[in-house]
Every structure is written in C-alpha cells, then in structure tokens.
Amino acid sequence: MGRIVIVTYKPKPGKAEALKELTKTHVSRLHKEGLVTNREPVIIEAADGTIIEVFEWLSAEAIQKAHQNPEVHKLWAEYAEVCDYVPLNTVAETANLFADFTAIN
16 A cells, blocks of 8 residues: 655755755656656645655555665765755644645646
C-alpha cells in the first residue's frame, strides 16, 4: 500500500531556484528506482520561499529500500547542497485553516 508523504525544504541562501529545479526531478528519479507510485507529486512554495512536496512512496518497504539505494543517496546529497529539511509546522501558512501556496509544478 502506498505511503503519502509531505516533505518541507528550506532553501539555502542563493539556492532557491536550484531547489525548485531539483524538486521537479525528484519523483521521476525515485520512479526510475521503482520506489514511488505513478501519482503526480504536488510541489508548492510558501511565502517565505519554503518548498513543500507531496508524493507517494510505493510502500513502507520502498521507503526502507531508499535508504540502501546508491542513486537515492546521490539525490539526497544534491538536496543537502541546496536546502535544509524543516518540519511542516514551521511553515507559517500551515497555521491557517485553509493554507494556500504558490504552485511550482
């Protein structure tokens, strides 16, 4: 059974555009490794520039397999260069009853 996840990326200074472009390729690269479903990801931007991505892993097992996959490790290293992962609740909009964001994809 698929696992929907929400990931929040805070761009490092001067890396906002690089983060957006990387995130646009994220799920397709995971798909090539057989780790995610065909569900299209949702990529959105908060007012402060934080990027939020919603996507679906193939299963809980696929999440675990990702931690052993060299291609995924390369991808995560690319993310480490352009952003920090932050908790979703640190994004101001999430305090609103109807949080709204700018679409990236």
